[in-house]
Each structure stands twice: as structure tokens, then as C-alpha cells.
Amino acid sequence: RPKLSGPELLCQLKKNVEVSTLTADLQPFSALAWATMLLPPQQLTSDLGPYKTCAVVSSAGSLRNSGLGKEIDSHDAVLRFNAAPTNGFEKDVGSKTTIRLINSQVMASDDHRFLSSSLYSSGVLVAWDPAPFSSNLSQWYNHTDYPIFSQYQRYRRLHPQQPFYILHPHVEWQLWQRIQDNMAEPIQKNPPSSGLLGTILMMSLCKVVHVYEFLPSRRKTELCHYYQHFYDAACTLGAYHPLLYEKNLVKRMNQGANRDIFVHGRVTLPGFSAMNC
Ligand code: NCC
Numbered sequence: 411r412p413k414l415s416g417p418e419l420l421c422q423l424k425k426n427v428e429v430s431t432l433t434a435d436l437q438p439f440s441a442l443a444w445a446t447m448l449l450p451p452q453q454l455t456s457d458l459g460p461y462k463t464c465a466v467v468s469s470a471g472s473l474r475n476s477g478l479g480k481e482i483d484s485h486d487a488v489l490r491f492n493a494a495p496t497n498g499f500e501k502d503v504g505s506k507t508t509i510r511l512i513n514s515q516v517m518a519s520d521d522h523r524f525l526s527s528s529l530y531s532s533g534v535l536v537a538w539d540p541a542p543f544s545s546n547l548s549q550w551y552n553h554t555d556y557p558i559f560s561q562y563q564r565y566r567r568l569h570p571q572q573p574f575y576i577l578h579p580h581v582e583w584q585l586w587q588r589i590q591d592n593m594a595e596p597i598q599k600n601p602p603s604s605g606l607l608g609t610i611l612m613m614s615l616c617k618v619v620h621v622y623e624f625l626p627s628r629r630k631t632e633l634c635h636y637y638q639h640f641y642d643a644a645c646t647l648g649a650y651h652p653l654l655y656e657k658n659l660v661k662r663m664n665q666g667a668n669r670d671i672f673v674h675g676r677v678t679l680p681g682f683s684a685m686n687c
Pocket of ligand 1: 604606623625634
């Protein structure tokens with residue numbers, strides 16, 4: 411199998427990964443009273459953007475002492491992940507949060523206080539849950555990894571004004587397939603990390619996407635998150651998620667200089683609307 415060039419990979423992503431979110435017209439949600447009441451009437455991509463420039467801020471420990479805060483905040487939209495805070499870390503990660511992408515584990519675990527913490531109350535929320543491979547929505551609905559739907563309902567009732575979407579699980583597996591098809595060896599059958607999911611999400615909303623510390627800079631560290639004193643190299647290299655393969659793919663698609671990765675931890679990707687395929 412020939413190795414695809416960066417532009418070819420980008421076009422493949424644009425063609426094969428459809429970023430969509432759950433709406434109440436889909437089975438089995440159309441028959442569920444809570445869903446017709448609480449799911450957004452429209453897709454995320456029809457409600458948000460298009461934006462000119464966007465920043466995706468990984469949660470990596472190597473963001474510490476980066477001084478990237480001002481640069482990150484200068485983008486039209488900023489995406490952050492899970493429980494990553496800005497309070498107290500503004501100098502390094504900025505303070506703007508347009509979208510927060512959260513996994514279902516964050517929604518369900520008691521430590522994160524998802525329903526009550528103010529961390530989650532700014533910006534647009536997007537949640538996802540590892541769905542079984544090639545399952546339909548009803549099979550997933552009955553076998554989610556974590557209780558994403560009950561927590562979603564609780565959160566929406568407590569914060570009815572905040573936009574909150576759920577990622578369609580086909581995004582996970584369409585993206586997984588792009589990774590697998592471009593690697594020489596079989597990869598683990600687990601969905602891509604929030605980092606890659608968020609990057610694709612922003613590529614469908616923005617003209618240019620800068621991703622920070624997904625490909626580690628010279629500040630690379632075993633510190634897992636910039637906001638916690640916890641050390642584990644698996645946070646950067648992956649265990650459950652095919653993170654190393656995700657990073658390999660992003661490295662090949664990067665349109666910025668290698669020096670920007672090394673010095674700033676910054677990758678530059680074109681949005682889908684800016685590609686000529
Ligand atoms: O750690 P996590 O991700 O919240 O980080 C968000 C994304 O940033 C990228 N990252 C993070 C740390 C690091 N050193 N290098 C990185 O490149 C990754 O792309 C990552 O996806 C997740 O993907 O949702 C994940 O969530 C955590 C955890 O559930 C949440 O932080 C809530 O506590 C997972 N950790 C565990 O399950 C223990 C992690 O595997 C993936």
C-alpha cells in the first residue's frame with residue numbers, strides 16, 4: 411500500500427469523516443421523550459462557525475511554562491478537553507473557551523463534579539462515549555461505556571441555556587479507520603483520543619486550525635497534564651487510545667514548520683473548507 415502524502419491524507423479525512431452530532435430525528439431518540447425535549451434540534455456544524463482561526467489546546471504537561479496563552483486566545487475559537495482548567499494557567503493556556511470536548515468518563519465520575527463544577531459552564535459542551543465498533547445507535551444506547559445519556563439529561567435540566575451536543579459515534583470509527591488504513595500494523599480497536607476527535611471537529615468549523623502540544627515540543631515531559639502533579643509517559647504516548655498512531659498521522663498532515671513543533675508545540679492544519687480536493 412503506498413504511503414499517502416500530507417495533502418492526500420487531509421483529503422481522505424475530509425471525504426471519509428463526517429463530523430455530526432445527535433439530533434432528535436435519529437432512531438432510537440425520536441421515540442424517547444427526553445431526547446426530543448433535550449437534544450439540540452440542529453447539528454453542531456450548522457449552529458457554530460465558520461471561524462477563521464481556531465486553537466485546539468491539548469492537556470499535556472508540556473504546556474507548562476510555554477507562555478502560549480496570548481497566542482491561544484488570539485484565535486476566533488478555542489477548544490479544550492475534559493477537566494482542563496484555565497484559571498491560574500492563563501499565561502500558558504489562555505482563558506478563552508469556545509468549545510469543551512468531554513469524554514463520558516468525566517461526566518460520570520464523582521471526582522469531576524460534572525453537574526456542579528463551574529469548570530464546565532462556559533462555552534459549548536460536546537460529549538462523546540466509546541461506542542462498540544460498527545454498532546448502530548440503538549445498540550450503543552443500550553451499552554454505553556459510561557452513563558453518558560443519564561448524565562446528559564441531568565446536566566441539560568440544570569443548565570438549560572448552555573448549548574450541549576453529543577458526538578455521533580460514527581465519527582470515532584470513521585476516524586479510527588483513517589488511522590488504521592494508513593498504518594502498516596494493526597492498531598488497537600479503541601476509539602481515537604479526545605485530542606484527535608477535537609482536532610477533526612475544529613477542522614470542520616474553521617479555516618485554519620492550530621493544535622498545541624499534541625505533538626510534543628522541546629518541553630516534552632512525563633508530567634501528564636499541565637494542571638496536575640501526576641507523572642505517566644502513557645499520557646503522551648497512549649495506552650487505551652491509539653495515541654502514537656494519531657500523532658504520526660497529524661505529523662504527516664502538518665502544514666507548519668517542524669521548528670514550530672519543536673519550539674512552540676504548534677501544528678498547523680487546514681480546515682476542510684480550505685482544502686482543494
Ligand atoms: O488526558 P486527557 O484525555 O483529558 O487529555 C486530552 C487530550 O490531550 C492529549 N494529551 C494529553 C496529555 C498528554 N500528556 N499528551 C497529550 O497528547 C490527548 O490527545 C488527549 O486526548 C481523553 O482522550 O478523553 C483523555 O481523558 C483522560 C481522562 O478521562 C480525563 O482527563 C478525565 O480525567 C484519560 N485518562 C484516564 O482515563 C486515566 C486519557 O487516557 C484520555
